[in-house]
Amino acid sequence: MARAATTSDAFNAIAERQRREILVLLQGGERPVAELARGLGMSQPQASKHLRVLREVELVRVRRVGKQRLYGLDARGLRPVHEWLGGFERFWSGSFDRLDEYVQDLKQARREEPSDGDGQ
Amino acid sequence: MARAATTSDAFNAIAERQRREILVLLQGGERPVAELARGLGMSQPQASKHLRVLREVELVRVRRVGKQRLYGLDARGLRPVHEWLGGFERFWSGSFDRLDEYVQDLKQARREEPSDGDGQ
DNA sequence: TTGACACTTTCCGATATAGGCATATGATGT
DNA sequence: ACATCATATGCCTATATCGGAAAGTGTCAA
Numbered sequence: 294m295a296r297a298a299t300t301s302d303a304f305n306a307i308a309e310r311q312r313r314e315i316l317v318l319l320q321g322g323e324r325p326v327a328e329l330a331r332g333l334g335m336s337q338p339q340a341s342k343h344l345r346v347l348r349e350v351e352l353v354r355v356r357r358v359g360k361q362r363l364y365g366l367d368a369r370g371l372r373p374v375h376e377w378l379g380g381f382e383r384f385w386s387g388s389f390d391r392l393d394e395y396v397q398d399l400k401q402a403r404r405e406e407p408s409d410g411d412g413q
Numbered sequence: 414m415a416r417a418a419t420t421s422d423a424f425n426a427i428a429e430r431q432r433r434e435i436l437v438l439l440q441g442g443e444r445p446v447a448e449l450a451r452g453l454g455m456s457q458p459q460a461s462k463h464l465r466v467l468r469e470v471e472l473v474r475v476r477r478v479g480k481q482r483l484y485g486l487d488a489r490g491l492r493p494v495h496e497w498l499g500g501f502e503r504f505w506s507g508s509f510d511r512l513d514e515y516v517q518d519l520k521q522a523r524r525e526e527p528s529d530g531d532g533q
Numbered sequence: 534t535t536g537a538c539a540c541t542t543t544c545c546g547a548t549a550t551a552g553g554c555a556t557a558t559g560a561t562g563t
Numbered sequence: 564a565c566a567t568c569a570t571a572t573g574c575c576t577a578t579a580t581c582g583g584a585a586a587g588t589g590t591c592a593a
Binding site: 414415416417418419429431455456458459462463477479480481 | 576577578579580581582583584585589590591
């Protein structure tokens with residue numbers, strides 16, 4: 294097995310820096326492909342490919358306007374990611390750097406004691 | 414070029430589901446490798462490899478205790494990721510679903526009007 | 534030293550990625 | 564129909580992944 298497809302979820306899709314940059318540019322509103330490509334200094338085909346990935350995970354939408362294709366942000370797919378990260382917020386927003394580790398250790402010790410071997 | 418290394422950032426490191434699950438388990442405190450492997454139903458070598466990746470991007474720390482190696486969370490590396498996502502918060506936390514798109518369109522239109530053709 | 538335990542690393546294969554370049558598709562204008 | 568502009572797709576290569584199986588390192592106990 295190789296790495297999970299970039300199109301398998303938002304996590305994988307945004308792992309690529311250029312894709313992230315596209316999303317940031319799109320915060321400013323819809324943009325045609327060429328403008329995105331220029332703005333990020335990449336070839337047009339490459340931009341298209343990245344946009345395809347973002348489209349497949351539904352982080353962007355397309356709209357045809359004449360010959361152009363306007364890509365727009367659909368950030369809803371980022372919400373679960375943001376929420377997942379939120380679960381870690383408490384670990385950097387305070388005491389959790391040294392002092393609390395103590396408590397962790399204690400909890401850890403108790404966990405170890407019962408020597409059950411299974412739990413949930 | 415292939416995909417960026419999983420060890421190149423937190424973004425890439427957490428793209429893998431199992432790695433994310435490890436981090437979640439670690440929220441409950443330090444854990445030895447075998448327990449993580451069991452908890453996630455993966456082989457112990459596989460767990461070790463994932464932990465290596467997480468260690469390289471500094472999302473976890475190790476500590477030896479006898480024969481065991483206790484892995485602990487170091488969530489600070491997730492903060493930039495969380496912050497990056499925060500930039501998109503406004504796009505799902507309100508009106509930005511249909512109505513505001515309008516405004517976007519207008520801004521977009523003005524952007525297009527100057528009909529420059531080349532920027533830099 | 535020997536053995537058992539906890540973990541790490543190496544070797545292997547299958548897969549799919551990012552990017553370059555060429556080409557195909559599709560809409561517009563004449 | 565044809566040329567042109569704006570995008571998309573196909574083909575190619577190098578690379579690195581995840582996973583399994585096996586072998587290596589390091590610690591403790593007798």
